[in-house]
Amino acid sequence: MTSGPWLDDREQRAWRAYLRLNGELLARLNRDLQADAALSLADYHVLVRLSEADDGRMRPYALADDLQWEQSRLSHHLARMQRRGLVSREECAGDGRGAWVVLTRAGRRAIESAAPKHAATVRSVMFDRLSASDVAALDRICRKVLAALDESDAVA
Amino acid sequence: MTSGPWLDDREQRAWRAYLRLNGELLARLNRDLQADAALSLADYHVLVRLSEADDGRMRPYALADDLQWEQSRLSHHLARMQRRGLVSREECAGDGRGAWVVLTRAGRRAIESAAPKHAATVRSVMFDRLSASDVAALDRICRKVLAALDESDAVA
DNA sequence: TAAGATTGAAAGTTCAATCTTT
């Protein structure tokens, strides 16, 4: 029955629905953020982390770890955000190799003005549609698969 | 209680888990496909659609619609796949504006040799971990949100 | 004018290499 690597019909349907949801949802959030706040979803996530950090500043390695981004992606992205005045870079006193990424005043304004509408979109397309048990199931499913990914990364 | 756009704690947790899963899962599938078959996940999806189509050929607009890609993204992507010999382009007899994208022999070999291992990865990180009711919940949740996205696109 | 499709430029991402400090 389930010999071989293949998915059965129900799994296949769920998998394709998941992939489609990913694509459409992220595209939609990107489009809306871009139109409303001139931010990409990636910009938004960077700004959220920084705005939640003490003193609006983080070390790049911690930010990369938090976002699950490669360092080089973060470095390029911060360079672009810096050009736009959303973040700045400062030297790190305690560690000569390191640096601080600091949220600028404009960066804080940007995230504070973008967040309500973005949250409203997430709520309206996702959480307004889901029951409490749907939300619990989503959380449980994501954590199971994340655990599987971590395990199989550890093996590899 | 739920005034304002904000998510409550449970929603917030589920949302961040979903975003993290997306990032890690797609990164993992891309890495594995690249290592095992020298294909990106995007290549893989294009090849799957073509291999399921009659005669291994589709019109670009239909392929773009199926993948939910912008035409221009598809056009650039097909150009790169064509350079690598995975697909070819042919003129379309019935419609002078149009074209056919055709799976080459090498393209078919590529998808047929990549598919078992890719399916095994999806199974091992996702479906081996989920109960039948998890799979049903995942499918239901995705379809609810996709419906919400379609509705709110229609309004906009 | 609209549909099917492509193009070029700009923005974003990955990979390998590099640089400095620990």
Added chain:
DNA sequence: AAAGATTGAACTTTCAATCTTA
């Protein structure tokens, strides 16, 4: 040598403009 971080080149995606045929 390893950790923190950046760089340059190649690849991918988006956006607006364009071209041809219906």
